[in-house]
Amino acid sequence: MRVVDILNSHNLKRTSCREGIINVIITANQALSENEIRERLAGNYDRTTFYRSFKTLEEHRIIHKIVVDTQMVKYALDNTVTHKDEHAHFFCNECNTVKCLENIPVEKYKLPDGYFDVETEVLIKGICANCKNQGSN
Amino acid sequence: MRVVDILNSHNLKRTSCREGIINVIITANQALSENEIRERLAGNYDRTTFYRSFKTLEEHRIIHKIVVDTQMVKYALDNTVTHKDEHAHFFCNECNTVKCLENIPVEKYKLPDGYFDVETEVLIKGICANCKNQGSN
DNA sequence: GCTTCAGTTGCAACCATGATGCAAATATAA
């Protein structure tokens, strides 16, 4: 599916910022932060434009946000695009990258009486395969 | 265990800010934000002092931080104090409260080859029992 | 109780993320 079609199917205008963001995220093999996306983007956009583009794309479930910490937010292509269920995320303490563990569905936790869950976020922090290998060299 | 003993056992000086924070968190039945703690506290402390107190108490595993979003951070008494294992957290979309689900241990997710986990954060968002009851009245 | 000093506090200043109002610019449909 082309980026144009993704935007069209959500009745979103195709602006260079939106197209750029989606392109960068689709190409990347990992979740990216606002700055990481900006670096990989041709155009130079205002922070607010970026912020609002992310928000719009998120609301339309084209991308999803992973909050690692209050000072580290990353974005990845959403489930509805890759057709995967709710999945866990992995954050590497060494290289600070975030990966969607698309084959690791989040467990359905049994809540106390009267509690109802809407969504569950699972963030696993540790060392990724890449950094583990470098560490043992 | 008294607050004084908690600080002493970690070789931390007993300052009114630290004692106050721990007291407020122990008393509360839920995780609290910086502002919620400040409101319940007698003294008037600088933001930086608060921030550094939280950091110190967190590093010594007396309290732990729950990041709901980039703009919402809450603190709760840590496992080492209540002697509970790694647990899930519940965030109510209605009343914005965070509760430690101390009887809900986090699942040990099986990671891809080469990946090693250090800690897993599980944040379940939904409606708490309290808000659910009010909604059905 | 007084002295000493490592540790803590308050202040100023800075960065990142999130958010809104408003005028100018633009995508798209007519």
Added chain:
DNA sequence: TTATATTTGCATCATGGTTGCAACTGAAGC
């Protein structure tokens, strides 16, 4: 090409996190 609903850029603000530094203070020793 024009009209209009959206989007963009700019200014501005809020919150959380962070550091440097001088002033202050808890706790130990005298």
